[in-house]
Amino acid sequence: MITIKQLSIFLENKNGRINDVAKVLAKEGINMQAFSMAETADFGILRLIVSDVEKAVTALRAADFAVMLTDVVCIQCANTPGSLSAVLDYLAAENIFIEYMYAFSEGDTARTIIRPTDLPRCIEILQKNHCRIIDTYSL
Amino acid sequence: MIWNENKECMSREQMHELQSKRLRKLVSTVYHNTPFYRRKMQEMDITPDDIRTIDDIVKLPFTTKQDLRDNYPFGLQAVPTSEIVRIHASSGTTGNPTIVGYTRHDLGIWQESIARCLTAYGITRNDIFSVGYGYGLFTGGLGAHYGAEYVGATVIPTSTGNTEKHVRLIRDLGITGIACTPSYALYLAETIEKMGVDAKQLKLRVGMFGAEPWTENMRKEIENRLHLNAYNCYGLSEIMGPGVAHECECKNGSHILEDHYYPEIISPETLQPLPYGETGELVFTTLTKEGMPLLRYRTKDLTSLIEGECECGRTNVRMTRIVGRSDDMLIIRGINVFPSQVESVILEMPEFEPQYLLVVDRINNLDTLQVQVEVRRDFFSDELSTMLTLRKRLADRLKSVLTVSVDVKLVEPNSIQRSEGKSKRVVDKRVIE
Numbered sequence: 001m002i003t004i005k006q007l008s009i010f011l012e013n014k015n016g017r018i019n020d021v022a023k024v025l026a027k028e029g030i031n032m033q034a035f036s037m038a039e040t041a042d043f044g045i046l047r048l049i050v051s052d053v054e055k056a057v058t059a060l061r062a063a064d065f066a067v068m069l070t071d072v073v074c075i076q077c078a079n080t081p082g083s084l085s086a087v088l089d090y091l092a093a094e095n096i097f098i099e100y101m102y103a104f105s106e107g108d109t110a111r112t113i114i115r116p117t118d119l120p121r122c123i124e125i126l127q128k129n130h131c132r133i134i135d136t137y138s139l
Numbered sequence: 140m141i142w143n144e145n146k147e148c149m150s151r152e153q154m155h156e157l158q159s160k161r162l163r164k165l166v167s168t169v170y171h172n173t174p175f176y177r178r179k180m181q182e183m184d185i186t187p188d189d190i191r192t193i194d195d196i197v198k199l200p201f202t203t204k205q206d207l208r209d210n211y212p213f214g215l216q217a218v219p220t221s222e223i224v225r226i227h228a229s230s231g232t233t234g235n236p237t238i239v240g241y242t243r244h245d246l247g248i249w250q251e252s253i254a255r256c257l258t259a260y261g262i263t264r265n266d267i268f269s270v271g272y273g274y275g276l277f278t279g280g281l282g283a284h285y286g287a288e289y290v291g292a293t294v295i296p297t298s299t300g301n302t303e304k305h306v307r308l309i310r311d312l313g314i315t316g317i318a319c320t321p322s323y324a325l326y327l328a329e330t331i332e333k334m335g336v337d338a339k340q341l342k343l344r345v346g347m348f349g350a351e352p353w354t355e356n357m358r359k360e361i362e363n364r365l366h367l368n369a370y371n372c373y374g375l376s377e378i379m380g381p382g383v384a385h386e387c388e389c390k391n392g393s394h395i396l397e398d399h400y401y402p403e404i405i406s407p408e409t410l411q412p413l414p415y416g417e418t419g420e421l422v423f424t425t426l427t428k429e430g431m432p433l434l435r436y437r438t439k440d441l442t443s444l445i446e447g448e449c450e451c452g453r454t455n456v457r458m459t460r461i462v463g464r465s466d467d468m469l470i471i472r473g474i475n476v477f478p479s480q481v482e483s484v485i486l487e488m489p490e491f492e493p494q495y496l497l498v499v500d501r502i503n504n505l506d507t508l509q510v511q512v513e514v515r516r517d518f519f520s521d522e523l524s525t526m527l528t529l530r531k532r533l534a535d536r537l538k539s540v541l542t543v544s545v546d547v548k549l550v551e552p553n554s555i556q557r558s559e560g561k562s563k564r565v566v567d568k569r570v571i572e
Contacts, residue, residue, distance in 0.1 A: 008521040010514050012551050038523050043549050045521060062333075064553040066514045070521045099522060115521070 002123060002135050003071040006113065007048040007056060010066035013039065021046060021065065028052075028059045033139060034113060036102035047102070049074075049113065049139070072115045073123060074134040079110040087112075090129045096122050142258035142290075143251070146398050147453045154455070157398055158193040161426040166190045166199070169432055172217040175210055176200070176434060193401065196424060197412055201435045204237065207377065211235040215431050218242060223430055228276040229376045236276075239376050240430040246285070248427055252382030252396050253286020259387040259394070259451070260345045260370045262316050264291030267342075271305060271319030271327070272350065273560050274298045278380030279350050283318040286382060292316065299323065299559035302330045309341055316345040318372070318381075321353040321361060322562035325493055328364035329557075343367045349374060349381055351561045352440075352461040352479055356486030358390075360493050373458065377436055378423045384458055392445045392457030399427045402456060403435065404444055407465050418443045420465060421458065439465045469499055469565065471506045471543050478564040484536050485512055490519070490529055494555045501569040509546045510537060516552045 011017045018037070025032060031051040038045050050056045053069070060067045077083040084103070091098070096116050103112040111134060116122035126133055141147050149157070167187040169176040179200040180186065189198055207215060212235075216223070223240035241249070262268060268287045272279030280298055287294045295314065297305050305327065308314060319327070324346060331338050343365055349372035361369045373393050374381035383400045384393035395402050404419040405412055413419040421438045425431075441464065445457040463477030470476070478497055485495050492513035500507045512533065520526050530547050537545040556563065 006521075008519075010519050010526075010549075010551060012549075012554070040523060040527065043526070045523060045526070047521070061516050064516070064551065066516050066519055066552050068517055068519060068521065 002073070002133050003119065004049060004074050004113070004134070004136055004139065005053045006070045006072045006115075007046075007050060007053065007060070008068050008070050009046040009048065009060065011044050011046055013042050013044060018046060020063075021048075021060065024059050024063050024065075025050065025056060028055055030056050030059070034102065034104045034111075036100070036113075038100065047100070047113075070115065071119055072113050073119065073126070074111055074113050074139065075126060076109055076111050076132040076134050079105045079108050084110065084112060087126070087129075087131050090125055090131070091116070091122065094121070094125050096125065140258050140261065140263070141452060142255040144452075147255060147394070147396075147455060149398075149454060151454065154398065155193060158401055158426060159191070161398075162193050162196060162401070162424070163187070163190055165424070165426055165432055166434070169217055169434065173215060173432075175206070175215055196401065196403070196435065199424075199434045201410065201422070201437055202433050203437050204377070204439070207237045208235045212238040213240070215433070216240050217432050218429055225281075227278045227281075227376055227380065237377060239278075242429040245379075245428055245430050248399055249282060249379050249382060250285045250289040252379060252399065253283060254289045255396060256347065256370075256372050256382050256385035257287060257290050257292070257316075259385050259453075260316070260347055260368070261388070262287070262290060262292055262345055262347075266292040266315045266345070267295065267312055268292040268316040268318070269295040269297045269305070269308065269314045271297050271299060271317055271323055272381075277560070278374070278376040279318070279320075279560075282374070282380035282382060283347065287316075287318070302327060302559070303334060306331050306334055306336060309343060310336055313342040315342050316347070317343060317367075318347040320350045320558070320561060321348040321357055321369075322351065322558050323560070324348055324361045324365060324369070325357075326557045326559065328361065331365075338364060338366050341366065346370065347372045347381075347385075352463060352467075354479055354483045354486065355460070356483050357493065360486055371460070373461070375423075375438055375440075377431075377433060378425055378438075379428070383423070387449060387451040387453060389450050391449065392459055394449065394453050395444075395456050395458055397455050399425070401426050402444060402458065404442070405437075407441075413443075415444050415446045415456075418459075418462060441465055441468075467565070469497070469508075469567070471499065471508050471541075474541070474543050476508065476541050476543060480540055481510055481537065482564075484533070484540055485510075488533060488536075490515065491533070492516075492552060494557075495564065496555050497565045499565065499567045499569055506569065507546065508541075508543060509548055511548045511550050511555060513550050513552050513555055 034049040229237035274280030373384040384395040401424040403422040407420040498509040
């Protein structure tokens with residue numbers, strides 16, 4: 001599958017909660033590859049890309065975290081001004097709405113996680129325009 | 140099945156006669172053996188001769204929890220302590236606990252009462268029955284225990300505490316029946332799921348649940364998760380313990396064992412008796428008890444009575460579900476709110492765990508009600524807007540049911556304290572000066 005499984009974790013706004021998640025994953029030897037946090041006044045949702053999805057879900061649920069999986073798409077582009085904009089232009093032109101996205105970059109490459117409203121169509125458009133999509137195995 | 144057809148299915152005329160006979164004897168006993176009642180009756184200018192039939196019960200004085208506390212420990216006992224073979228105490232959190240002494244005769248009636256309940260639920264000598272009520276001063280454990288032994292079931296005194304061990308016993312011994320509080324039943328279901336045991340594979344068939352008020356939605360939740368038939372069992376230690384009333388296979392109200400425990404419904408404000416069908420405070424008179432007989436004991440439980448023969452064949456009066464306790468009732472900005480109302484709303488929404496806590500506070504002289512509810516471990520939305528909409532839906536629904544506005548707080552799974560006995564659903568932080 002060309003999509004990636006993202007962990008979504010419900011967290012109350014309490015001191016040390018993100019660290020509690022990190023500790024559970026550390027204990028299981030699971031690496032966090034990217035994450036972002038969306039929050040309201042009293043709760044938030046931590047979105048997380050990890051090295052071993054199934055193991056992470058089992059360990060976190062066993063530690064009483066509310067965890068679910070969400071399909072997202074990860075695109076790679078050059079870490080230069082304007083390259084993300086080019087990709088987003090393709091999506092905007094086809095009316096693909098993005099619910100949320102977050103990015104991480106290293107050296108010459110940048111990767112962006114996108115959660116669009118219409119995932120299959122989003123992938124279709126990206127492929128048609130020869131954008132590089134990163135799957136679970138090459139992440 | 141019916142344990143004692145003679146008593147449970149007797150005609151209304153026979154019942155009236157039996158109750159009248161027992162009441163006359165009771166009034167004469169307390170008048171002569173309990174100074175507290177003699178004084179009260181003298182103050183009201185009545186003597187045992189004024190009580191001819193059960194209908195004269197309205198002439199008698201009420202008894203309250205405060206009377207029991209004021210006469211702590213043995214003031215209301217009607218026999219010498221040498222006749223008492225067991226003592227239980229209520230779980231009162233304030234003031235003196237309530238002490239209840241039982242004679243050997245009382246214990247016999249108690250086990251007969253529980254036997255009637257269990258038989259109505261379909262428990263027989265062929266069942267393996269686990270008692271998950273706490274053993275000790277609380278009446279639940281020993282009460283259910285001796286009743287189940289009396290029926291002849293194989294009884295396991297599991298008590299509360301080690302829930303994982305309890306699950307293993309249910310699985311390995313093929314336990315078919317269980318007695319515990321409804322909130323503990325849910326905790327047991329959670330533990331079963333967490334241990335990776337398939338509830339469908341267990342032999343559990345019957346649950347006897349009581350000692351705290353619960354809703355019809357809670358019944359559905361327990362039945363779906365534990366794959367058993369969940370029945371209500373009503374009781375209170377002051378009157379006897381569990382076994383005062385029980386449901387039957389029809390699950391349409393709880394049959395009151397009114398040959399032993401005579402029920403009335405009164406208005407908590409005017410103290411006047413209310414007719415069948417009207418909701419008010421439940422009052423009991425112990426018609427056959429020796430150790431600590433009580434006249435017209437005010438239970439604070441709010442319910443109504445149903446008249447008429449049940450499809451199961453029993454003819455005794457039934458009571459509907461407890462709406463709440465007059466002392467559980469929260470008054471928020473002048474409006475009466477019961478935790479059970481909150482529970483039924485939450486259990487209607489599958490997006491949440493059936494675990495909740497009401498936090499009441501007073502901020503700037505205004506009462507506030509916060510309802511904390513747990514999101515499900517594996518079922519919520521990844522999008523904040525959806526979560527906020529869900530929270531609003533619950534808040535709107537609560538507001539329409541309670542008629543006060545509620546602040547809903549979504550909390551993480553398992554963050555609300557689980558209980559093994561009676562659950563604590565309310566934290567009232569208001570300081571009343």
